Every structure is written in structure tokens, then in C-alpha cells.
Amino acid sequence: MRKREVCVSGMGLITPLGIGSKKFWKNLLSGRTGIQTTNIFKFPVDPEETPLHMAAPLDFQPISGADATLPEDLYWGDRLLYHATQRAIDDAGLGSLPTDTAVIIGGGASSTLNIEEFETQLALDIAQNRPLTKLPLGILSSEKILANAFGLHGPKLMVATACSSSSLALGHAYDLVSMGECSLALVGCADTLCQLTHSGFYGLKSIAPDRCKPFDENRRGISIGEAAIVLILEPSERVHRRKKQAYCTLNGYSANCDAERMTSPDETGEAWMRLMQKALANASVLPQDVGYVCAHGTGTVVNDLTESKSIQQVFGTDSATP
Structure with a gap:
């Protein structure tokens, strides 16, 4: 369909x-x-x-x-x-x-x-x-x-x-x-x-x-x-x-549950990286096509560090990163 x-x-x-x-x-x-x-x-x-x-x-x-x-x-x-x-x-x-x-x-x-x-x-x-x-x-x-x-x-x-x-x-x-x-x-x-x-x-x-x-x-x-x-x-x-x-x-989305801990995520950022990659694939969009990422951005030490890692793994670290 x-x-x-x-x-x-x-x-x-x-x-x-x-x-x-x-x-x-x-x-x-x-x-x-x-x-x-x-x-x-x-x-x-x-x-x-x-x-x-x-x-x-x-x-x-x-x-x-x-x-x-x-x-x-x-x-x-x-x-x-x-x-x-x-x-x-x-x-x-x-x-x-x-x-x-x-x-x-x-x-x-x-x-x-x-x-x-x-x-x-x-x-x-x-x-x-x-x-x-x-x-x-x-x-x-x-x-x-x-x-x-x-x-x-x-x-x-x-x-x-x-x-x-x-x-x-x-x-x-x-x-x-x-x-x-x-x-x-x-x-x-x-x-x-x-x-x-x-x-x-x-x-x-x-x-x-x-x-x-x-x-x-x-x-x-x-x-x-x-x-x-x-x-x-x-x-x-x-x-x-x-x-x-x-x-x-x-255009598309993806969702999962990494079930790591109740109060903090998997600190490698791999679960979030895979999730973003799946969302991009579902929407038929390439990383370089993305102009803005709305992060969770809690302002806590571990969450922000983990989220930064996953965003960099998907979109890279150069100046063109959203």
C-alpha cells in the first residue's frame, strides 16, 4: 500500500x-x-x-x-x-x-x-x-x-x-x-x-x-x-x-528502547546512533541533507556527552554538521 x-x-x-x-x-x-x-x-x-x-x-x-x-x-x-x-x-x-x-x-x-x-x-x-x-x-x-x-x-x-x-x-x-x-x-x-x-x-x-x-x-x-x-x-x-x-x-521516524538504565543512557551512544541511522533510512534522507537536529539536551553531564557522541558518529564533526 x-x-x-x-x-x-x-x-x-x-x-x-x-x-x-x-x-x-x-x-x-x-x-x-x-x-x-x-x-x-x-x-x-x-x-x-x-x-x-x-x-x-x-x-x-x-x-x-x-x-x-x-x-x-x-x-x-x-x-x-x-x-x-x-x-x-x-x-x-x-x-x-x-x-x-x-x-x-x-x-x-x-x-x-x-x-x-x-x-x-x-x-x-x-x-x-x-x-x-x-x-x-x-x-x-x-x-x-x-x-x-x-x-x-x-x-x-x-x-x-x-x-x-x-x-x-x-x-x-x-x-x-x-x-x-x-x-x-x-x-x-x-x-x-x-x-x-x-x-x-x-x-x-x-x-x-x-x-x-x-x-x-x-x-x-x-x-x-x-x-x-x-x-x-x-x-x-x-x-x-x-x-x-x-x-x-x-518524512519518517524510528523508535526503540535501549533498556540500559532508568536514569541514564548507554554511554557509548551506539543505541542512539543506530536509531538516527534507521530514521534517516526510513525517511530516505542522507546525513548531509539534515540542517537541524533537535537534541534531548537535558543539560546533565552524562546525557549531553552521550548524545554528542551519537550525533557526531552519524553526522561527523566538521563545520557542516547541523
Whole structure:
């Protein structure tokens, strides 16, 4: 079966660097950062422990009534996904979506903060003999919530593989659209700040004390942030018929799991090298054709060193390397 060419026709972004692709891109090019000190975690620690208070929180307030049809006790991450989806649909110039549209969402610790706040409130309710607080709607149901909100009956999937969740969701959505399993696909991810993730990385001594500096000689760790991003994937021929300018065409991908360790990769870089080589082969692209590599770039010593090795093994070390 001949695969259909697939492109990104719409984009909805809610990020610490701005709302919408244009504002985000402008702030990114100007060198702005969303990383700052924050008290969102309310950790009872010495305020001088700066890594515990460094993060990139969102500053987003939905327009009053814009999500009135959603359940009142919806998780914050799912609410963000809804607004990002609406922005992506508008950006793609689509008045509505075909009912067979796929909804593929990458999940992380999104809205765990809601659970943490619930647990705190529940403990207070019990201690003070008050009626118990109601738990918000079920976890890991983002794809179902979006499908219900937009009247969609196509394939639905939640991918939860930590940092690779959104990339794997994008790959699966690409497969569905290219093989004609659906007319188009909503694909994206939302992640929100929570104590669990932040304190976990802090315990591993992986949180940067100021801000993340990937591949820098003085790098000291990662910076945790929150955002919601949704893309519209469409067959290119459909986009051309609408005379819409697409953002890009998707040519191929590859995925694996090296299963080395939970907190650090195979330091030889060979697993990542083979993965990139397979992705290039699947997309029928040569290394010299690549102009940009979007690295994981955690800013940790081992990850950046390993990633640098694998990129150099695939693309070389001369000045033409992307």
C-alpha cells in the first residue's frame, strides 16, 4: 500500500514563552527564557536551596466561558490540551474536524499537582472531620476527553513513556494518517509542574541551580517546565486543495528502547546512533541533507556527552554538521 504524504497544517501552543506559534517563535529567537524562581511547589525548605525553586511555570488564563462545556473538575493539564487543540484547529483554517479524526496524546506527570493538592486537602478534611473533597476526573484520559469535546470517533491513544511520550505519539499519528486509517490526526502533549517530578530530579541532583545549559562546559542539570502543544496532521493533498500553507512535511521516524538504565543512557551512544541511522533510512534522507537536529539536551553531564557522541558518529564533526 502506498503511503500518503503527511504534513503539519496547524499548531496550537501554550508555553511559558508565549501563547501561539508566532509569539513563541519571536520570544525564542530573541533569547527569552521562561525559567524563573517559583513557589508553586510550596516546599518547606531553605529558600536558599535554589534548585528546588527553579522552573518554567505557565502564565495562562483561559478567556471566560471559552471552555464552559468542559467538566468543572477537569484536570488542569487536560484543560490546557483543550485550549491548545482549539488553537491548532483555528491555525489550520479548519471550521470543524472529520469525525474519524485520530486523537493521539503523549502523557507525562500532567496534572499530578491536582492529585497532590487533593491529597493535602483530603488530609485536612479527615483531620477536621469535614465532608471529604471530591477527586477530580480520572487520570490518563486526555485523549478521551478531547475526543468527546470535539465529537471525534477515530483512533484514540495515550502514550506514556516519560520524555519520549510526545515524539512517539507524533510517530504513531503519522503512521495512522499516512496509511489512511483516519482523515487527519490531533497529536500533542501537555505536562504540568508537580512536586513528584521536580523533587525526584532534585533527589538525583539533576536540577540546574539557575537554568538549563545544554552541551555547555559548565552545565549542571535540567530545568522543569510546563506547556501544552497540539499539532494537526493532514495528508498533503488535502492541505493543497484548501490552498493552505503547511508548516512542514513529515518524512519518517524510528523508535526503540535501549533498556540500559532508568536514569541514564548507554554511554557509548551506539543505541542512539543506530536509531538516527534507521530514521534517516526510513525517511530516505542522507546525513548531509539534515540542517537541524533537535537534541534531548537535558543539560546533565552524562546525557549531553552521550548524545554528542551519537550525533557526531552519524553526522561527523566538521563545520557542516547541523
